[in-house]
Amino acid sequence: MNSLAKGERRIVVRRSRKVHAAHHGGAWKIALADLMTALMALFLVMWIVSNAxxxxxxxxxxxxxxxxxxxxxxxxxxxxxxxxxxxxxxxxxxxxxxxxxxxxxxxxLPDDVRRTLMELRFRIESVIQRDSELWELRDQVRFEMTPEGLRIQMLDTEQRSMFQLGSDRLESHMRKLIRAMAPLLNELPNAVSISGHTDSLNYAAGDTGYSNWELSADRANACRRELVAGGLNSEKMLRVIGMGDRNPIPGSHPGDAVNRRISLLVLSADAALRIRAGGRAEPLHALQER
Incomplete structure (x- = not known):
């Protein structure tokens, strides 16, 4: 029965089955809704920023x-x-x-002065972030808003010093950082004060010869020269002083590397007038009436 006669062909009939796709639910709708909400929020923020x-x-x-x-x-x-x-x-x-x-x-500080100094800080930070060499120094630069103005502190670390040991000769990375800040400082009318600081490690002769007092003052002056070379108007420089090791950073040990630092203060007009008047803490209007 199952055998085929010689010359006959087997006929095979193939019938296709209709397979219905499984139901995947509406998860894609939720994803699409989230995407559209995020895009709407983005466009709304961009519109607000553009009109602010x-x-x-x-x-x-x-x-x-x-x-x-x-x-x-x-x-x-x-x-x-x-x-x-x-x-x-x-x-x-x-x-x-x-x-x-x-x-x-x-x-x-008054809001307008504070806003101007904050903008200066953001611009300095942007310069540091855009340069790969300066970016490595980011942990050695600190900003602090004080009643006198914006203080910019450049600190030593055990791994990277700003100056050659016991000298006022600037390392190349420190020179680059100071010169990068000079044009930004020059765009403001604010006067500038620089103070140099050392750690508590003394020279062999103590204070009878060349000491931390001279070293801190020499380093502050070295930074002043680099700022001027970088484009800062020398008339903006109001004060350059050496503090030796007498003003360590709060919470640090006097011998810590962080106390070897340069403190650059961008002065408010009030603070600058007080310095010019000999440090007398008088109101701004009283100094201006002289």
Missing amino acids: SPQELQGLAEYFRTPLAVALSKGDRKSASTSVIPGGGADPAHVSGERARVDLRSQR
């Missing part, structure tokens, strides 16, 4: 630069930056007592 004033943009930047812990504790923002370049000074989030917080706020 410079003052509003500055306020927006300050908001996002404030750490959540500081914002929740209602701390002062002046050293609460989350910048990749460390800030300096005490953290207002850890200031104890309401009176201490009020005292800090009473010493703040």
